[in-house]
Amino acid sequence: NAGVTQTPKFQVLKTGQSMTLQCAQDMNHNSMYWYRQDPGMGLRLIYYSASEGTTDKGEVPNGYNVSRLNKREFSLRLESAAPSQTSVYFCASTQGTSNYGYTFGSGTRLTVV
Amino acid sequence: GENVEQHPSTLSVQEGDSAVIKCTYSDSASNYFPWYKQELGKGPQLIIDIRSNVGEKKDQRIAVTLNKTAKHFSLHITETQPEDSAVYFCAASKGGGSNYKLTFGKGTLLTVNP
Numbered sequence: 001n002a003g004v005t006q007t008p009k010f011q012v013l014k015t016g017q018s019m020t021l022q023c024a025q026d027m028n029h030n031s032m033y034w035y036r037q038d039p040g041m042g043l044r045l046i047y048y049s050a051s052e053g054t055t056d057k058g059e060v061p062n063g064y065n066v067s068r069l070n071k072r073e074f075s076l077r078l079e080s081a082a083p084s085q086t087s088v089y090f091c092a093s094t095q096g097t098s099n100y101g102y103t104f105g106s107g108t109r110l111t112v113v
Numbered sequence: 114g115e116n117v118e119q120h121p122s123t124l125s126v127q128e129g130d131s132a133v134i135k136c137t138y139s140d141s142a143s144n145y146f147p148w149y150k151q152e153l154g155k156g157p158q159l160i161i162d163i164r165s166n167v168g169e170k171k172d173q174r175i176a177v178t179l180n181k182t183a184k185h186f187s188l189h190i191t192e193t194q195p196e197d198s199a200v201y202f203c204a205a206s207k208g209g210g211s212n213y214k215l216t217f218g219k220g221t222l223l224t225v226n227p
Contacts, residue, residue: 004156031213042119042202042219043157050213058214059114090156094213100145100206102215104156 002026006091006105013081013112021076021108023091031094032074033058033102034066036087043090049074081112115140117205119218126193127226134221136203137185143205146179146186147215151200160201161188193225 007022025032034046045058049068063085065077074093078085088109092102116139126132138146144165149157163170163177163186170177174193179186190197200222204215 033214035217040122040219043217045214045216048214092156100213101147101159101162102149102157104149104158106154106156 004091004093004103004105006089006108008108009106010109011111013078013110015082015112017081018077018079019081019110020078021089021091021110022073023075023105024073025091025093025103026072027093027095027103028071029093029095029103030071032068033092033094034064034074034076035090035092036060037090037107038087046076046089078110081110083112086110086112115143115205115207115216117203117216117218119203119221121221122219123222123224125224125226128193128195130193132190132193132197132223132225134188134201134203134223135185136187136205136218137183138205138216139184140205140207141181141184142207145206146177147204148175148177148188149202149204149217151202151220153199157202190223193223195225195227198223198225 004025030051033048035043047066049055052071067075091105119136147162150160151157174191176189200220203218206215
């Protein structure tokens with residue numbers, strides 16, 4: 001049982017380049033989330049998808065877009081990467097109803113130079 | 114929106130001692146309070162959670178307490194071991210479905226010295 005799978009694990013981008021971070025879960029969870037983690041800042045919500053077909057902005061959405069491709073997959077896109085987007089990105093999922101626990105992926109470490 | 118404050122930011126204890134991490138939240142409607150442990154290079158993992166209708170919950174060496182009136186909750190780890198060394202995050206949320214979003218504290222780096 002893989003849980004939440006994120007790809008890639010590491011990525012270096014040049015300023016202005018674009019890329020998509022992939023996330024897939026195999027637990028039949030309804031809700032999925034993208035967080036970024038920066039030193040001393042904890043985990044901050046970028047975007048989330050409460051259910052298939054819906055997406056909403058979180059605390060720090062600027063510079064990002066998301067797609068809930070199907071129930072399993074939730075991708076995060078950086079259209080024009082900036083050094084301020086250097087961070088570790090985590091995808092998470094939860095059933096979203098009676099079960100409140102999040103399951104996190106192992107993260108994508110992104111560096112923008 | 115919800116704001117979660119977590120203290121201390123770093124905590125160093127001797128093996129066998131107890132460790133306590135405290136969090137406060139701002140939204141009185143929050144009703145779910147999980148704690149996550151993050152080991153180096155890994156994603157956070159849920160270790161214990163508590164809901165607003167419960168004042169205390171224990172699971173072996175870890176326990177969480179909740180004071181709804183004061184809007185604070187704490188993680189207690191007894192008989193600490195070197196493998197407890199990690200970053201711990203508290204979080205809070207309210208509701209479920211489309212309202213279900215966790216707001217995290219900034220984390221506590223716990224170091225257990227052998």
